[in-house]
Amino acid sequence: MKGLTKDRLWAIAVLTPSLILLAIFVYGFIGRTVYVSFTDWGNDPAQALALEPIIRWVGLANYQELFSGFLQGRFRQEMVSTVFFTVFFILGCLGLGLGLALALDRNPKGEALWRTIFLFPMSLSFIVTGTIWRWMLQPQGGVNQFPTAVGAPASTFGWLSSTDSIWKFDWNLLPIITAVVVAIVMGVVAYRAYASGQRTRMLVAAASAAVLLLWAIFIAPNLKMLPAPELHGFNLALIGIIIAAVWQMSGYTMALYLAGLRGIPEELREAARVDGANEIDMYRRVVFPLLSPITLSAMIILGHISLKIFDLVYAMAGPDNTFTSVPALNMYLTSFRQNQFALGAAIGTILLILVAFIIVPYLSSQFRTEESH
Amino acid sequence: MRKVSLKNALLVAAALAVTTSASAAGKLEIFSWWSGDEGPALEALVKLYKQKYPAVAVDNATVSGGAGTNAKAVLKTRMLGGTPPDSFQAHAGQELIGTWVVANRMEDLSALFKSEGWDKAFPKDLTALISSKGGIWSVPVNVHRSNVMWYNPAKLKQWGVTVPKTWPEFITTCATLKAKGVAAPLVMGENWTQQHLWENVMIGTLGAQGWQDLFSGKIKFTDARVVGAFTTFGKVMDCANKDASGLSWQQASDRIVDGTSAFNIMGDWAAGYFTTTKKLAPGTGFGWATAPGTSKVFVMLADSFGLPKGAKNRAEAVNWLKVLGSKAGQDAFNPLKGSIAARIDSDLSKYNTYSRSAATDWKNSKIVGSMAHGAVAPESFMSAFGAIIDQYAASRNSAGAAAAAQQLAVRAGFGK
Numbered sequence: 028m029k030g031l032t033k034d035r036l037w038a039i040a041v042l043t044p045s046l047i048l049l050a051i052f053v054y055g056f057i058g059r060t061v062y063v064s065f066t067d068w069g070n071d072p073a074q075a076l077a078l079e080p081i082i083r084w085v086g087l088a089n090y091q092e093l094f095s096g097f098l099q100g101r102f103r104q105e106m107v108s109t110v111f112f113t114v115f116f117i118l119g120c121l122g123l124g125l126g127l128a129l130a131l132d133r134n135p136k137g138e139a140l141w142r143t144i145f146l147f148p149m150s151l152s153f154i155v156t157g158t159i160w161r162w163m164l165q166p167q168g169g170v171n172q173f174p175t176a177v178g179a180p181a182s183t184f185g186w187l188s189s190t191d192s193i194w195k196f197d198w199n200l201l202p203i204i205t206a207v208v209v210a211i212v213m214g215v216v217a218y219r220a221y222a223s224g225q226r227t228r229m230l231v232a233a234a235s236a237a238v239l240l241l242w243a244i245f246i247a248p249n250l251k252m253l254p255a256p257e258l259h260g261f262n263l264a265l266i267g268i269i270i271a272a273v274w275q276m277s278g279y280t281m282a283l284y285l286a287g288l289r290g291i292p293e294e295l296r297e298a299a300r301v302d303g304a305n306e307i308d309m310y311r312r313v314v315f316p317l318l319s320p321i322t323l324s325a326m327i328i329l330g331h332i333s334l335k336i337f338d339l340v341y342a343m344a345g346p347d348n349t350f351t352s353v354p355a356l357n358m359y360l361t362s363f364r365q366n367q368f369a370l371g372a373a374i375g376t377i378l379l380i381l382v383a384f385i386i387v388p389y390l391s392s393q394f395r396t397e398e399s400h
Numbered sequence: 401m402r403k404v405s406l407k408n409a410l411l412v413a414a415a416l417a418v419t420t421s422a423s424a425a426g427k428l429e430i431f432s433w434w435s436g437d438e439g440p441a442l443e444a445l446v447k448l449y450k451q452k453y454p455a456v457a458v459d460n461a462t463v464s465g466g467a468g469t470n471a472k473a474v475l476k477t478r479m480l481g482g483t484p485p486d487s488f489q490a491h492a493g494q495e496l497i498g499t500w501v502v503a504n505r506m507e508d509l510s511a512l513f514k515s516e517g518w519d520k521a522f523p524k525d526l527t528a529l530i531s532s533k534g535g536i537w538s539v540p541v542n543v544h545r546s547n548v549m550w551y552n553p554a555k556l557k558q559w560g561v562t563v564p565k566t567w568p569e570f571i572t573t574c575a576t577l578k579a580k581g582v583a584a585p586l587v588m589g590e591n592w593t594q595q596h597l598w599e600n601v602m603i604g605t606l607g608a609q610g611w612q613d614l615f616s617g618k619i620k621f622t623d624a625r626v627v628g629a630f631t632t633f634g635k636v637m638d639c640a641n642k643d644a645s646g647l648s649w650q651q652a653s654d655r656i657v658d659g660t661s662a663f664n665i666m667g668d669w670a671a672g673y674f675t676t677t678k679k680l681a682p683g684t685g686f687g688w689a690t691a692p693g694t695s696k697v698f699v700m701l702a703d704s705f706g707l708p709k710g711a712k713n714r715a716e717a718v719n720w721l722k723v724l725g726s727k728a729g730q731d732a733f734n735p736l737k738g739s740i741a742a743r744i745d746s747d748l749s750k751y752n753t754y755s756r757s758a759a760t761d762w763k764n765s766k767i768v769g770s771m772a773h774g775a776v777a778p779e780s781f782m783s784a785f786g787a788i789i790d791q792y793a794a795s796r797n798s799a800g801a802a803a804a805a806q807q808l809a810v811r812a813g814f815g816k
Contacts, residue, residue, distance in 0.1 A: 072780055072813065076479065076503035098807050101787040166643035188646035190794050255800070264645075347591035348645045349790035363473050365780040366499065 057379065064089055064372035075366040089373035095252040102374065103198055105354045107259040109381075112269060112353070113333040119273035120329050121322060124280025131281070132288045142285070146278040153275065157342025160271035161187070164343075186267035187344045187351060195260035202250050206243035210236045264350040268343055275339075276332065280325045287321040288314070323389070330385045334378060354378055426455050428716040430705075431478075431485035433471035435464035441736035445541075448732050449723045456716055461485060467592075472779075479505060484708035486717040491774030492540045492702035493529045494615075498778020498812065500706070501537050507707040508535035512718065518725050521743045525767035529775055530704065538704035539725045542739035545758050546667040546770045547600050547691040547699035550674075553684060555659045567604050567632050567692045570663075574639035577662055584641035587661035589652035591645065591786045595772040597665050598633055598789055604693025605629035608766045615769075615776040617815015621806035622799075630798035637793060650677075656686065665691050667701070667773070671754040672738035682753040690761075698765035701773035702742060781812040 068082045069075040093099050127145050131138055148156065163169035164186035171182040196204065213236035220229035291314060299309045337355035344351040346360055354374055362371030428449075434442040439462070446458050463471035468489065475488055479500070490496040500506050513519050513536050519527060522540065530538050551563065559580055564570040577585040588594055603611045606625060613619040619626065641647075641661065653670050655661040657678055664670070674686045682688075690697070705724055711717050723729045730741035735750045740759045748756050769775025774782065785808060792801040 070811075072498055072778060073502040073504075076476070076499060076505065078504070098784065098804060098811075100791055100804075166646050185643050185646065188643040190642075190645075190790075192794070258795075344645070345590060347786050349591075349787050350645065350794075360783055363476065364783045366476075367780065 060372045060379075061376050063369055064376045066369050068369040069362075069365075069367040069371075070369060072366065075368065085369075089370050090377070092370065093373060093377070097253070100257055101349050101352065102354065102357055103257065104259050104262075104349065105352050105357055108262060108265055108351075109334060109353055111261045112265055112272075112336070113330060115269045116272050116276075116333045117326055117329045119269065120277045120280045121325060123273060123277035124325070125284050125318075127277070127281040128284035128288055131285055142282075145281050148275045149278045151275065153336075153339040154342045156271055156275045157339045160267065160274070161343045164267045164270075185264065186270075187264050187348070189263040190350055192260035192262045192350075195258040198257040198259055199250075199252055201252070203243045203247040206239045206247060210239035210243065213239065262350045264344070264348070268340055268351055271343060272333070272336070272339055276329060280329070283321050283325050284318060287318045291317050327385055327389045331382050334381050334385070426457055427459065427486075427713050428456050428720055429459040429461055429486045429713070430720065431461045431463075431471070431475060431488035433463055433465055433468040433489060435462045438737055441733050444732040444736055445723065445729055448729055449720060452723065453716070453719055456719075467773075479708065482710070484710055486711045486713045487705045487707060487720050489703055489705055490538060492526075492538055492704035493769050493775035494778045495774030495782075496538055496704070496706055497530075497532045498780065500708070501532060501535070505709055506537050507709055508537070509539065509707060509721070510534075510536045512539075512721060512725075516722060516725055521725070521727075521745060523742075523744060523762070523767055526700070526702070526742060529700075529767075529769045538706040539721045540702040540704040540742040541724050541730065542734050542737055543700050543702050543742045543762060544667050544669060544739050544773075545698055545761070546596060546701055546773060547603065547694045547697060548666065548668050548670070549689050549691045550653065550656055550664045550666060550670055551662055551687045551689070552656050552659055553687040555662065556687075559662065561662070563687075563689045564692050565695070567601055567636065570692045571632075571635050571639070573662075574636075578639075582660075582662060584639065584655075584660070585662045586636065586639040586641075587647075587652045587655040587664050588637070588640040588644040589647040589649045591790065592772060593649050593652060593666065594637075594644065594789050594793070595782070595786060596667070596770075597636065597640075599699070599771045600665050600691040600694065601633045601636055602626070602629050603697060603699060603768065604691055605632055607693075608697045608768050611768050612776075615771070615814055617809070621802045621809055627798050627802045630792065630801055634792070634796050634798065668754065668758055669738060671752075675752065675754075676738075688754065696765050698761050698767045699770050700762075700767055701770040701775050777814075778812055781808050784808055 065084060065086055066082045067085045067088070068080060074080040074082070093102050131141060131145075135141065165171070166183070166185060166188060167181070170186065171184060173182070175181050213232045217229050217232035217236060220226075220232060295313055295317075296309060299313045304312065335355055336353055337359070340351055340353050340356055346352075346356055355378060358371050358374040358378065361367050361374060430442075430446070432442060442460070442462075446460060450456070450458065463474045465471060468491075471489070475485070478484060484505075490500070496506070513527070518539075526540065526543075527536065530536055530540065549563070556563070559577060559582070561573050561576055564573045574585045588597060602614070606614065606619075606629060610619060610625065614621065614626065641655070644652075649666055649670070650673060653664055653666065653673055656664045657674070657680065671682065671686075671688070674680045675682060678685070680686050691699075705721060707714070707717055707721065725743075727741075727743055727745060727747075730743050731747050731750055734741050734746070735752075735755070738755070740746070740751065740755050740762060744763050746759065748759055751759060771777045771782065771785075777785075785805065788801050788804045788808070791804075792798075795801075
């Protein structure tokens with residue numbers, strides 16, 4: 028026990044309460060939720076709210092129900108919506124944030140004021156943002172009235188109330204689509220390994236790509252998750268919510284990028300100029316590569332916000348509009364309005380897994396760099 | 401020594417028991433979602449209760465939020481946590497029965513109904529809606545009618561159309577209006593108002609008996625008549641505005657007032673909105689008729705109070721329920737709330753023009769319960785059914801929607 032100095036004892040004493048609280052209220056409750064998701068709690072209304080409910084273990088039945096049950100089309104649409112929402116939200120925030128940061132990096136007049144203005148939306152809560160944008164996106168007001176300023180007829184686009192969707196695909200094709208996408212990624216990995224001369228890595232990646240492709244061609248078409256085709260696509264009503272979310276968070280990415288740009292030493296830029304690079308080449312070959320770690324952290328933060336999003340959608344479109352719904356909203360309604368606690372817990376667990384997909388690789392890479400220091 | 405201390409302890413315990421029971425005798429907690437516009441109506445009831453039982457301190461635990469969306473979540477936490485309020489508000493019928501009665505959390509009020517003579521004061525159809533498994537579970541305070549079609553009389557005259565009596569006739573009228581340049585002859589609002597419209601099309605097509613059979617499991621949702629009614633519903637939706645999901649029911653009603661749309665199917669709380677908020681005269685400023693195909697039917701929803709098992713102040717809660725069910729209580733509450741009394745012997749002179757016509761129909765019509773407002777289906781069904789309506793709005797697949805509804809019905813245990 029050579030490490031038990033007074034300092035160390037203090038550290039342990041101070042940390043213990045939070046460790047205990049974390050163990051119970053984060054990890055304990057995660058465990059409890061995952062356990063509930065494997066039961067049938069709430070599937071029988073008579074047991075849902077009983078004093079001593081009879082709860083049975085049903086294994087993966089709730090998950091099966093969500094992905095292939097006839098009644099859970101709403102959840103599947105929400106999964107598709109989440110993917111589209113995440114992609115457009117991240118692209119929007121990164122693009123707008125980078126644009127603003129580049130503009131501010133050129134030291135315009137009143138830079139501090141502009142910085143405050145662009146960062147300001149982030150200080151609002153999603154509920155406030157949602158309420159403001161709900162007014163702006165009213166069918167007969169706000170944004171739709173803009174064309175009248177130049178004498179054009181008012182727009183009639185239903186920002187939040189549209190029921191149309193584009194890029195539709197049959198849910199039954201999901202296994203094929205997933206397999207093909209992963210196979211293509213594996214193919215790219217194999218090519219890169221080949222280019223850098225890593226033979227084993229190339230062979231493994233190429234082999235898995237081939238297996239996935241074969242599976243997609245020969246086995247997947249025979250799989251039917253649902254008896255009838257079920258079309259899901261990108262709901263146009265989501266556009267309004269994406270706009271509001273980008274408005275809220277792009278100031279944050281701007282701040283990140285600006286810090287990154289300011290961190291690039293002027294000597295590097297000058298060296299590039301001396302070597303004969305024009306402005307575009309300088310950004311492409313010097314500045315952007317140096318910003319890529321910032322892009323990665325921004326994507327992680329934005330990605331988990333987008334998966335968990337609830338309050339913005341609730342404030343903008345209400346809980347019952349299935350065309351703008353997201354899994355977190357469905358989890359709330361399923362658990363607390365329909366009293367189907369097990370099904371709600373299953374949706375929550377799926378969300379946790381999705382967030383983990385984003386966060387865990389990031390955390391482990393951070394951990395590794397810290398260790399190596 | 402030992403003996404004395406034991407005696408003392410017993411004395412102290414007895415004294416404590418007396419004080420707690422004494423203080424408990426003077427308390428009553430009422431849990432509701434009536435705030436804002438509905439607050440004064442609840443106040444009137446509390447005042448009446450205090451006149452009769454002045455010693456009791458009434459704790460008005462209101463959780464605001466339309467149709468109890470927030471209150472229900474708070475209630476669930478309290479019930480599961482073992483501290484039920486003494487009496488709480490719930491929509492009469494399956495919303496209470498399917499959630500709390502099946503979970504064995506409510507007390508049977510049959511004896512109270514008998515001793516107070518309520519089995520005669522309330523219509524039989526209503527008592528049937530709030531009963532199950534040989535028990536009566538709540539005391540209805542008011543009644544709202546949900547099968548009303550609202551219109552603007554001046555505009556109808558200008559367009560030269562009359563009020564349609566059946567749904568096929570409605571679709572014809574809709575075509576006429578569209579030809580005259582009315583883009584959306586019918587105005588719809590957010591999700592629940594679409595469910596509200598769906599139920600009116602369904603009752604208008606199947607009839608009152610068919611509607612009751614649907615929710616008692618005698619008719620399946622996959623029945624050809626139900627599928628046909630879904631198709632009619634689709635045609636009715638074609639008459640409606642495209643921006644529905646962005647409108648509250650008030651915003652939808654505004655389009656009747658300003659003449660952009662001709663008809664609106666909404667419950668009779670719209671009458672209060674038209675007269676009080678919009679200052680329109682009943683009959684001239686706004687007109688009403690029963691929803692197409694439901695002329696002799698009264699589709700009802702009611703707010704009611706029940707008695708949870710384990711209520712701390714049970715005796716006071718029972719007295720509260722007695723006030724709610726009494727003639728004086730109902731006539732104090734309803735004119736302020738804009739609803740009508742559930743009792744058939746209420747004093748009609750206290751009500752406005754619209755309410756008097758509704759009260760007359762309440763006595764003479766066949767009474768059925770509303771699905772969209774919790775009378776005939778439990779929350780688990782209603783909440784998931786909203787998604788079916790939304791999917792139907794996008795796909796217009798009648799058979800698919802009917803099949804999905806049937807699965808929901810099986811899960812909710814219709815006909816058990």
